[in-house]
Amino acid sequence: MHEVSLGGMLTDYLSGESIAETTYEEFRQALARLLVEEKGFPKDSLRAKVPLVFRIDGEDTGRVIDLVAYHDGAPVLLLLFCAGDVGSFERETVSAARLLPGGPAPLAIATDSIGASVLDTATGACLSTGARSIPAWAEVLAKSAATPRVPLSEERRRKEERILHAYSGFLYGTCCSESCRVPPKGPKGPAKDPAKDPAKGDG
Numbered sequence: 001m002h003e004v005s006l007g008g009m010l011t012d013y014l015s016g017e018s019i020a021e022t023t024y025e026e027f028r029q030a031l032a033r034l035l036v037e038e039k040g041f042p043k044d045s046l047r048a049k050v051p052l053v054f055r056i057d058g059e060d061t062g063r064v065i066d067l068v069a070y071h072d073g074a075p076v077l078l079l080l081f082c083a084g085d086v087g088s089f090e091r092e093t094v095s096a097a098r099l100l101p102g103g104p105a106p107l108a109i110a111t112d113s114i115g116a117s118v119l120d121t122a123t124g125a126c127l128s129t130g131a132r133s134i135p136a137w138a139e140v141l142a143k144s145a146a147t148p149r150v151p152l153s154e155e156r157r158r159k160e161e162r163i164l165h166a167y168s169g170f171l172y173g174t175c176c177s178e179s180c181r182v183p184p185k186g187p188k189g190p191a192k193d194p195a196k197d198p199a200k201g202d203g
Contacts, residue, residue, distance in 0.1 A: 014046055027081050027113045028066050035067070035079075040137040045069050052096055054161045063096055063168050068105070069140065075105035076144040077135075078121075086115045090126060092167035095160045097121040098152060106147040107140060122147065 008021040013032045019025070028048060035041040046069055053062040067079040078097040082089040089110040097108035098121055108119040111131060118128045118135065127133075135143070152160065 012048070014043060014048055024066075024081055024083070030113055031079060031081065031111065032067060034131075034134070035069070035137075039134060041069055041140075042137070045071060045137075050100075052099060052101075052164075054099065054165075056161060056165045061165055061168075063092075063164060065096060065100070068100065069137075071141060071144060073102065074144075074149065075100045075103045077107045077109065077140050078105045079109045079111065082110050082112055084112070086110050086112055086117050086129075089167075090117050090119060091124070092164055093117070094119050094121055094124045095164040095167070098160050099157065099164065104149070104152070106143050106149075107135065109134060 009018045010021045010025065010029070011017070012019045013029050013036075032046055032048060035046060036043050046067055048067055050065040050068045051062060052065050053060055055061070065078055066081045068075050069077040069079075075097075078093070078100060080089060080093045080096065082093075093108045093110040097103065097105040097119070104121045106121055108121050110117045110119070111134070114131060116129065116131045116134055117126050118133055119125070120127055
């Protein structure tokens, strides 16, 4: 299932602004609410629908990241919503966390809002499963403090870009909605670094 417009509008939990209602947006909203109200994340630490853009064979491509948590301007946790078997999304979720500007983000989560895989970005290991195992904000900060933030080598970055591109190929090759495309069709320009504006949620 692709993310497509449902034709309505809703109020974004993070920003309070009106945004388009889509097939995935209710899940994204519920996950943001869970992180803030049950896991103690500051609302202004979260940013939704963060574009992760890179180049493959001279062409811009990438993935929209559903939620990213930032602390002191650096990403500390990435969350991808997945419509399907959560385990089959683990590798691309790890690649996305490794490629985030200002990252890697130490923790990554793949979830369908019911099940979840909490992943160690450095090793790719699954630390725990189930939505109840999603870490609290204090745990995320502790993990971030204990994890050296080592930028990827150019060779490793290219490898992770290829992996993420391959896993996302079906989505971007066949999606019927422009909302799935990164970057959107139109004039090309430099991608904005979300880490420089972590407090702004754009739904």
